[in-house]
Amino acid sequence: MEKTQNNKAWFLVLPVLVLVAFSAVLPLMTVVNYSVNDTFGNNEFFWTGLEWFEEMVTSDRLWDAFGRQMLFSGIILLIQIPLGIFIALNMPKSGFWASFCLVLMALPLLIPFNVVGTIWQIFGRVDIGLLGHTLAAMGIDYNYTNDPLDAWITVVVMDVWHWTSLVALLCYAGLQSIPQAYYQAARIDQATRWSVFRYIELPKMKGVLLIAILLRFMDSFMIYTEPFVVTGGGPGSATTFLSIDLAKMATGQFDLGPAAAFSLMYFLVILLISWVFYTVMVNMDREDAK
């Protein structure tokens, strides 16, 4: 019997294709279009090929921003991950105080990004801010608008304040899933506190921890609103991270071509690093199962 060939079912995915085309593919293609053309308005485009990409790859400005971005992501991961684990380990496991801590921890996560920025912008001001004024009164020379180091400290502390909760809550969920019998067995085996962490808590937290690292990396790598509100990328370009630089280029200077080339490479870098993370995670799982 001849098998009927009928591929009409493919038409069923058409609505999704249309939706994705309008929401993702077309805007992305616009960026691609800008990145290979030069325009002076009036919808006139001149083909430039890969010139913008060449210019961006060799641009010191971009590499500086990239360096600052990596440093920032590195620092906040180094602080937030251990701090989050530490907080999760010390949170109450049940009862009123457990719920209380959970709500308290979730609060920073619920505040809109630009509000977080505004809070810290005012908090750190030397003239009226609680933090800035107090530090000044104590004789500490702190001014995030003049001093690059102070600006960095402010931005890092702000990010730690905003996002450590996420790491802590994820770790807390991981810890809560450990059956009591593991802790009992460890007590029977006369394990030290460190051994309990190293051989019971850490392995059980590994899954959520990797997700936390991935999320925090991606988010911090794309950070824009909070430092933009607090420091505006300054002083000078001390806290100009990739997104801030990109926005300056695109909407400040109207260099649409370079900005488009820049954002495409930015996107690819995030994709690449996330893929590396993902591969490492999957491989670790496979190795463990051996």
Next chain:
Amino acid sequence: MSRITLSNLAHSYLANPASDADFALKQMDHVWDDGGAYALLGASGCGKTTLLNIISGLVRPSQGRVLFGDRDVTDAETSARNIAQVFQFPVVYDTMTVRDNLAFPLRNRGMDAAYIARRVDQIARMIGMEDRLNRKARGLTADAKQKISLGRGMVREDVNAILFDEPLTVIDPHMKWELRTQLKDLHREFGHTMIYVTHDQTEALTFAQKVVVMHEGRVVQMGTPEELFETPAHTFVGYFIGSPGMNLLDAEITGSEAHLQGVSVPLGAVYGPTTGRTQIGIRPDYVTVSDEGLPFTVKRVEDVGRHRIVRAEFQGQPLSAILPEGSSVPADPRLGFAAGKINVYADDWRVQPTTVPGGGLNDGKDPE
């Protein structure tokens, strides 16, 4: 190694226990002799695990003291008690190899490396995992993991006691028998005090020299398997041990006779007056079915292989009898009770006879 004494012990999981019912473990005094192999038998939820956790220090009793030898360890941390415990469900350290898992308790005690290697090999052989020592414990089957847990429990030679909390639940039947045999060998070889919690009477009776039966937070009887069978101190023991359990019939006792709605049954011993609900208990094994004796009604006959069980009604009360291989139920069946095999219970507790035929006092165990 030492004798373990539970003195005046009771435990409640509630902060302010008001009544007896709030206690998971009712007040008890109990001594576990050094080097004994005990089985702790009882239905689920009767407090077996609580008792075990109190001995190992995972749970602090609400009242009373725990003594190891002469040392009061009531407030001592689990790790300070040097005690091994194997749980119902396997606990392994996933990221460690099988070898490291087995070595873990020894390393925590700072044993010397050569000794650890030797001891781990020995234990691995015992649990049959010497070929898998270098693989990660993660991803092993449940029974392999449980074998590791058992191995970790047995690896320390100097422990005060080894506590097993229904350790063979997840193990398949063939391996169950083998591991139980190995536990017995281990006990013979090293003489550790072992307490083995189970709700499976076969497991309890084959493992232990002494069986401790618990019921609703109380130790109702401790004795050899034979004592538990012949003279259950509590109706629960009679019902729980043996298959089918002991027959319990409401009766009135006068002297050496029990009266069941007009029918008299000789008890083979003289009893004083009883109070409360009075019952006589007799094992189905000691009920004989033949063509002479007391009339009764056969409900059905079950074939369980080696013998058959007669389910019947006697004076309006259910009764079981075991029919030996080869015999059959006569056309007009009558039943008889083996002399001296009847126990008397008042409000579920066994009543001591005042005299037994042949003189002298009965040496049956007093209920606690």
